[in-house]
Amino acid sequence: MAAGERVAVVGASGAGKSTLLGVVNGSVPPTAGGVRVHGGDPAALRGRELRRLRARTGTIHQHLELVGPLRVVHNVNAGRLGSWSAARALRSLVQPHGLDDVRSALEQVGLADRMFERTDRLSGGERQRVALARVLVQRPDLVLADEPASALDPALADEAMRLLGELAADRGGALLASLHDPALALRHCDRVVGLAAGRVVLDAPAASLTLPELEAFYGVVR
Known part of the structure; x- marks a missing residue:
């Protein structure tokens, strides 16, 4: 992937989209081949080196991996645990740190007024945000x-994809997103990679694809 590139991974359930993302962030070992992320192989890294890679890699998991009983502020701050000491992380559970940054992030996703709400009291869409x-x-x-x-x-889906794309571009990084909505893939990504049974069967610039073509691909691989 090139710096600033936004890549959509599409395909039916079970095609390998989540597995691919897990291989990239080092949580799933590859059964064959490998990847290089930030110049290193996630499968070969351990301890501090793996933590450093994950600190530079932000992941939104399909099942979100939020801690329901914790307040929203603590779940948002979990994004910075890779750059905090254990002592600072523990102190932040008592007196949350970085409230201005948390508030700014929540404002961007329309949840500034829920910062101190228990996360398990939010709707599914709010937890996604x-x-x-x-x-x-x-x-x-x-x-x-x-x-x-x-x-x-x-409307919120478009805003979420816009924010993720801008976040990647601002740091000269990249966005790799598995998407179930072909229209979102075409509107917000530069390239579309289609998977079927763990294999790449489509790899094309988004600008070269039409919505009917991508919808037909979804129909073929489902």
């Missing part, structure tokens, strides 16, 4: 997003 805010405060070089707009209405 908390996960987005967590990546915004992390300010990573690479953003991995697994269905980042699946629980959002169309």
Whole structure:
């Protein structure tokens, strides 16, 4: 991927989209081949080196991985744990740090008034926006997003993709997002990679594809 590039990964459920993102962030070991991220192989890294890579890689997981009983502010601040000491992280659970940055991120996703709400009291769409805010405060070089707009209405989905693309571009990084909506892929990404049974069966500039063509691809691989 080139600096600033936004790549959509598309395909049916089970095609390998989430697995690909897991390989890139080092949480899933590849069964064959490999990847290089920030100049290193995630599968070969351990300890501090792996933590350093993950600190530079922001991930929105399909199941969000939020801690429900914690307040929103703590879940958003979790995006910075890779750059904080253990002592600072523990202190922040008592007296949250970086409130201005958290508030700014929540304002961008329309949740500034829910900063001290318990996260498990939010709707599914609101929790998705908390996960987005967590990546915004992390300010990573690479953003991995697994269905980042699946629980959002169309307007919020467009805004979420815009924010993720800008975040990647601002730092000269990149965005790799698995998307179930072909229209979102065409509007917000530079390149579309299609997977079927773990193999790349489509790789084309988004500008060269039409919505009917991509919808037909979804129909073929489902």
